[in-house]
Amino acid sequence: MPEPTTPEQPARPTSPTTPEQGTRPTSPTTPEQPARPTPPTTPAAARPHTSSFPAAATSPRATHPAAWAPTATGNNPLIKVTNLTRDYPRPRTSILKRAEVVHALKGVTLDVKPGERFGIVGESGCGKSTLLRIIAALDRPTTGKVVVDGKDITNLPERRLRFLRENLQLVFQDPMSSLDPRMRVRDIIAEPLVVQGHPASGARVKELLDAVGLSADAGDRFPHQFSGGQRQRISIARALAPNPKILIADEPVSALDVSVRAQVLNLISDLVDELDLTLVFVSHDLSVVKHVCDRVAVMHAGEIVETGTTGEVYAAPRAPYTRRLVAAIPTLPKALAGATPQDLIPKGARG
Numbered sequence: 001m002p003e004p005t006t007p008e009q010p011a012r013p014t015s016p017t018t019p020e021q022g023t024r025p026t027s028p029t030t031p032e033q034p035a036r037p038t039p040p041t042t043p044a045a046a047r048p049h050t051s052s053f054p055a056a057a058t059s060p061r062a063t064h065p066a067a068w069a070p071t072a073t074g075n076n077p078l079i080k081v082t083n084l085t086r087d088y089p090r091p092r093t094s095i096l097k098r099a100e101v102v103h104a105l106k107g108v109t110l111d112v113k114p115g116e117r118f119g120i121v122g123e124s125g126c127g128k129s130t131l132l133r134i135i136a137a138l139d140r141p142t143t144g145k146v147v148v149d150g151k152d153i154t155n156l157p158e159r160r161l162r163f164l165r166e167n168l169q170l171v172f173q174d175p176m177s178s179l180d181p182r183m184r185v186r187d188i189i190a191e192p193l194v195v196q197g198h199p200a201s202g203a204r205v206k207e208l209l210d211a212v213g214l215s216a217d218a219g220d221r222f223p224h225q226f227s228g229g230q231r232q233r234i235s236i237a238r239a240l241a242p243n244p245k246i247l248i249a250d251e252p253v254s255a256l257d258v259s260v261r262a263q264v265l266n267l268i269s270d271l272v273d274e275l276d277l278t279l280v281f282v283s284h285d286l287s288v289v290k291h292v293c294d295r296v297a298v299m300h301a302g303e304i305v306e307t308g309t310t311g312e313v314y315a316a317p318r319a320p321y322t323r324r325l326v327a328a329i330p331t332l333p334k335a336l337a338g339a340t341p342q343d344l345i346p347k348g349a350r351g
């Protein structure tokens with residue numbers, strides 16, 4: 001529940017006052033969480049953000065049992081989107097003109113398999129967030145179909161979407177606007193549980209804070225008292241609260257300082273492994289998607305122009321638009337390849 005406004009809370013958040021807290025405070029002393037069906041393949045040392053999950057007692061799965069076991073297995077899609085279109089009316093510029101329509105999605109079809117890390121990449125305005133909103137049943141398509149774990153959710157009324165509301169959680173681009181500045185962090189994290197009518201214990205909040213690398217006392221503070229990276233960690237903890245099976249992340253690191261992007265990406269990646277989540281990850285940056293995802297769909301102007309493994313699409317893009325996207329990834333100029341340190345010093349400054 002929202003906390004009442006207190007004197008210590010400013011009307012609008014100001015600049016962060018605490019440094020980014022990148023790693024977990026203590027090293028692991030107990031084995032990995034036993035409840036996970038298949039053990040992670042990544043060595044613990046390579047997962048600094050979650051490798052200190054102590055044991056089931058404090059893992060993010062511990063005090064809130066999963067409410068839903070997806071039946072989709074192997075190659076059967078967990079999310080299946082077919083021929084999705086979404087038209088939005090453009091605001092009228094004159095009463096004499098007919099209202100124009102924005103075709104945000106123009107026949108999108110894709111499958112996401114259970115346990116997959118699926119990326120969606122494309123430039124601003126190509127329809128990525130629209131597609132995610134429709135998959136999350138926060139918006140309805142104009143035409144087409146969305147099936148999650150065999151259930152057609154396209155036109156399900158809200159009262160029948162409870163399984164989706166608990167098991168599909170979202171993390172958005174800007175944690176400042178997605179976290180209520182009037183709520184303490186512990187209430188923000190507990191909110192999805194409270195909304196679904198579950199008990200939200202202090203222990204549960206503490207284990208979620210721990211899972212995202214924040215200390216227990218972070219729960220007493222307000223969002224403006226954290227850095228951007230820490231706020232995104234809070235958003236991730238909130239998303240994990242109901243033990244979702246599907247995590248949807250819409251540009252989760254685009255608003256962050258470059259220095260903390262990798263930490264938050266690694267955290268998401270580790271948690272997806274650790275909790276056996278299916279991830280749908282949106283970015284306008286193919287190199288970010290490559291870092292996190294197994295497979296990627298490239299979107300352009302409301303359509304998917306190419307789908308493949310991230311390695312394939314990155315190394316040998318087929319669609320002309322994907323080639324342009326890959327070419328736009330900043331790299332050291334080819335001229336510098338093979339240059340010696342001496343070559344990098346401006347000519348006039350060489351000794």
Ligand SMILES: Nc1ncnc2c1ncn2[C@@H]1O[C@H](COP(=O)(O)OP(=O)(O)OP(=O)(O)O)[C@@H](O)[C@H]1O
Binds near residue numbers: 122125130
């Ligand atoms: N609620 C809405 N009403 C009207 N038009 C909308 C609405 N939502 C999205 N659009 C339009 O649909 C198109 C796709 O928008 P969308 O937000 O899905 O793009 P995006 O790929 O997520 O862009 P970005 O990378 O900037 O977040 C845009 O032209 C946008 O203006």
Ligand SMILES: [Mg+2]
Binds near residue numbers: 128129130250
């Ligand atoms: Mg968007």
